[in-house]
Amino acid sequence: MPGGxxxxxxxxxxxxxxxxxxxxxxxxxxxxxxxxxxxxxxSYTIASPSGGASCGQTSIPAAIYSTPAVDGDxxxxxxxNGEVLALSTSARSQELPFPQIGSGEWLYPRTKFEAIGGxxxxxxxxxxxxxxxxxxxxxxxxxxxxxxxxxxSDVLSEKLWTSPVVEGNVVYVSTFDGHIYTLSTETxxxxxxxxxxxxxxxxxPVLYTNTIFVGSFDCYLYAVKVGGDKPLWKFPxxxxxxxxxxxxxxxxxxxxxxxxxxxxxxxxxxxxxxxDTGSPIxxxPVLxxxxxxVASESGDVYVFDTSxxxxxxxxxxxxxxxxxxxxxxxxxxxEGMVYIRTQDNCLYALDIEKGGISWELPLTIKQES
Amino acid sequence: MADLWSLIxxxxxxxxxxxxxxxxxxxxxxxxxxxxxxxxxILLPLTMRQLNSTKAMQSMQPKIxxxxxxxxxxxxxxxxxxxxxxxxxxxxxxxxIWPMLVQFPVWIALYQSIMRALATTPENLLDxxxxxxSWQVVSQAFPLSSQFxxxxxxxxxxxxxxxxxxxxxxxxxxxxxxxSLDPRQQSTSSMMLLMMPLMFAMFTMMFPSGLALFWAVxxxxxxxxxxxxxxxxxxxxxxxxxxxxxxxxxxxxxRKSQASPKIK
Numbered sequence: 054m055p056g057g058x059x060x061x062x063x064x065x066x067x068x069x070x071x072x073x074x075x076x077x078x079x080x081x082x083x084x085x086x087x088x089x090x091x092x093x094x095x096s097y098t099i100a101s102p103s104g105g106a107s108c109g110q111t112s113i114p115a116a117i118y119s120t121p122a123v124d125g126d127x128x129x130x131x132x133x134n135g136e137v138l139a140l141s142t143s144a145r146s147q148e149l150p151f152p153q154i155g156s157g158e159w160l161y162p163r164t165k166f167e168a169i170g171g172x173x174x175x176x177x178x179x180x181x182x183x184x185x186x187x188x189x190x191x192x193x194x195x196x197x198x199x200x201x202x203x204x205x206s207d208v209l210s211e212k213l214w215t216s217p218v219v220e221g222n223v224v225y226v227s228t229f230d231g232h233i234y235t236l237s238t239e240t241x242x243x244x245x246x247x248x249x250x251x252x253x254x255x256x257x258p259v260l261y262t263n264t265i266f267v268g269s270f271d272c273y274l275y276a277v278k279v280g281g282d283k284p285l286w287k288f289p290x291x292x293x294x295x296x297x298x299x300x301x302x303x304x305x306x307x308x309x310x311x312x313x314x315x316x317x318x319x320x321x322x323x324x325x326x327x328x329d330t331g332s333p334i335x336x337x338p339v340l341x342x343x344x345x346x347v348a349s350e351s352g353d354v355y356v357f358d359t360s361x362x363x364x365x366x367x368x369x370x371x372x373x374x375x376x377x378x379x380x381x382x383x384x385x386x387x388e389g390m391v392y393i394r395t396q397d398n399c400l401y402a403l404d405i406e407k408g409g410i411s412w413e414l415p416l417t418i419k420q421e422s
Numbered sequence: 423m424a425d426l427w428s429l430i431x432x433x434x435x436x437x438x439x440x441x442x443x444x445x446x447x448x449x450x451x452x453x454x455x456x457x458x459x460x461x462x463x464i465l466l467p468l469t470m471r472q473l474n475s476t477k478a479m480q481s482m483q484p485k486i487x488x489x490x491x492x493x494x495x496x497x498x499x500x501x502x503x504x505x506x507x508x509x510x511x512x513x514x515x516x517x518x519i520w521p522m523l524v525q526f527p528v529w530i531a532l533y534q535s536i537m538r539a540l541a542t543t544p545e546n547l548l549d550x551x552x553x554x555x556s557w558q559v560v561s562q563a564f565p566l567s568s569q570f571x572x573x574x575x576x577x578x579x580x581x582x583x584x585x586x587x588x589x590x591x592x593x594x595x596x597x598x599x600x601x602s603l604d605p606r607q608q609s610t611s612s613m614m615l616l617m618m619p620l621m622f623a624m625f626t627m628m629f630p631s632g633l634a635l636f637w638a639v640x641x642x643x644x645x646x647x648x649x650x651x652x653x654x655x656x657x658x659x660x661x662x663x664x665x666x667x668x669x670x671x672x673x674x675x676x677r678k679s680q681a682s683p684k685i686k
């Protein structure tokens with residue numbers, strides 16, 4: 054690639070539902086794996102047409118950044134080529150042609166004239182709708198059942214690569230150009246409160262007790278009270294807070310690209326403890342009861358006991374597990390295990406109690422010649 | 423090696439480019455133009471040396487052609503006589519190459535900086551973060567706006583930009599490509615004169631237009647520098663049948679031309 058740049062490959066995370074793991078793979082597939090047996094339940098390839106100088110039209114696997122979202126029998130996924138799919142687990146198990154409308158499957162956009170930009174953030178689901186932020190700078194609301202467009206917002210930014218947050222009747226969106234917008238879930242129109250910062254926001258927002266926590270390009274983690282015009286506090290990191298933080302019991306756990314995980318008091322912004330993993334943290338941490346699981350990009354996974362007392366603002370992990378692969382996708386904690394899809398296209402199951410890799414499953418399907 | 427390259431050349435240029443975009447009204451397009459100008463100014467002594475060397479070589483062409491005719495059947499003697507000619511004129515035949523070689527890493531770094539700063543994919547944006555300094559002027563520059571004039575600097579170049587890149591490259595090349603009396607050589611150089619601009623026009627449609635903007639600005643500056651050094655449009659106005667003599671050559675070239683001995 055020119056200039057040492059990298060093509061879009063995706064870093065989809067994993068989601069677990071009823072003993073089945075759903076994950077977007079590096080070769081453009083949504084895959085369902087039985088978490089107990091490790092059997093492949095089904096797999097569906099999402100391809101995007103590719104023009105080019107060759108005769109006819111070829112297709113290439115779509116890059117998938119968003120983590121699948123599951124609701125009943127349907128698995129929703131957004132792709133970097135700007136499509137949102139609702140996949141029926143029963144139809145996919147039978148390998149029927151997509152979309153099986155009778156099974157509730159749908160694809161948005163319906164035609165190329167309705168094309169939306171690439172989807173990088175994850176989809177957000179509420180009772181009736183799916184909300185998706187697009188690289189064309191708009192937020193879309195789609196009908197969950199039929200995939201019809203409920204509304205599209207105004208262009209909020211040059212591009213939106215973050216996930217929207219929905220609470221009540223409000224959609225919260227942070228933008229690269231330093232805004233936090235609030236939109237009506239009914240109409241998509243901007244609500245009166247907008248927060249404006251001098252610097253852009255790089256991470257997806259997290260809403261906790263009416264406060265938004267979001268990482269910015271100036272290497273700070275911001276806490277912004279909804280309705281306020283100034284940050285409640287901002288906490289400095291060594292680099293960008295790329296991943297959205299997780300928050301519980303008034304403590305914000307934030308991974309930073311400087312390689313450190315920080316525990317910060319949500320009310321005051323005071324640091325409680327930190328730990329340097331030695332490699333950038335790209336994925337959001339996950340919580341399992343009192344345990345905090347953090348993965349560094351280089352493939353080291355650390356487990357912290359959040360109830361333990363830090364010494365000199367340092368908390369030592371209780372366990373460390375090493376995976377020989379890059380970790381960028383979000384982690385999935387489920388029944389004592391943490392599932393991670395790595396950048397070598399493998400799905401790893403980590404047994405947190407034992408502190409080791411329980412199993413690994415290559416997701417790449419070899420084509421039969 | 424890659425770390426050293428990033429530390430010494432790529433990162434300073436990349437951060438400079440991003441800081442410039444902050445200073446220049448948050449316009450990444452203006453930053454590309456400004457950095458291209460800055461780099462070309464810094465490299466001007468080398469460029470001048472290269473151009474003068476090229477001009478001096480071109481001024482020797484009539485004499486070289488005489489030698490080629492005279493020693494058409496004795497290649498060894500031809501080489502000896504040519505080297506003697508260069509030596510007497512005080513010209514190093516490789517003199518125009520090394521300034522070009524020295525400039526290469528800088529152009530590559532500039533090219534990489536533009537590509538990295540544009541961060542057209544999420545992976546690129548993540549990778550970009552590892553190359554940034556913790557300067558406020560850099561962090562405040564984000565997000566870089568990819569809109570400039572009618573262009574989306576992160577998207578593929580359009581037809582208008584392709585024409586600008588191709589045309590400016592053709593003019594720049596045409597100014598320095600001496601017509602040849604040898605029909606075969608003339609045919610080759612005519613083809614080259616067309617091929618390169620056509621290729622770059624095609625690249626413009628394939629690569630981010632921020633890169634094509636860099637090519638276009640670089641070409642325009644190149645044309646300006648050549649005009650300044652030679653004092654004319656060079657071979658732009660001369661026909662292929664014309665004698666391969668420099669049109670208003672540089673003082674250095676003229677001096678060397680006068681100093682060169684006649685071939686007996």
